[in-house]
Amino acid sequence: MPKYLMRFTQCRDELGSVGVTVDDEDLVSLALLGLLKSWHSYQDSVNGREKFPGWERLWSDLVQEEIRQSTRDRSSSKATDEKNCALAAKEKKGKSKKASQSGAKGKKQDMSKVKCFHCHQHGRYATNCPQKKKNK
16 A cells, blocks of 8 residues: 555656646545555545545555455454364364264274273273262
C-alpha cells in the first residue's frame, strides 16, 4: 500500500514541478478509484462520509486497513489450518483404531505388559479394574 500511495505523491510532485496543482481531494479520489476490488467495502465507507479525508489521513487509514486485513486473513487461515490439523488427527486416530481392532482378531496382546491407570497393577486395563468398580 505505501508503494501505491507513494506513486500518487510522486505524480503530484511531478505535476507540481510543471505548474499543475492537484488538490488533496482530487488525489484522494484518484487513490480510492484505483484500489483493488477487495478494498471496495473500505472505499464505500470513505465515499459515504460527508467530507473526504485529507491525503495524509487517507494514507494513514489505508495503511491501518491493510494491516487489519492481513491480520484478519492470517487469523482466519490459522483457524482453518488448526481445523484441518484437527480433522487430520481425528482421521488418523480413527484409522489406527480400525487397524488395531482388525489386528487384535488375529493376535492376543501380552497382558503382562499392560498397566492399569487406576490401580497401577499389571495385567488389566482401567476399564476392567475391579478396584474401580468397587469405588462406584
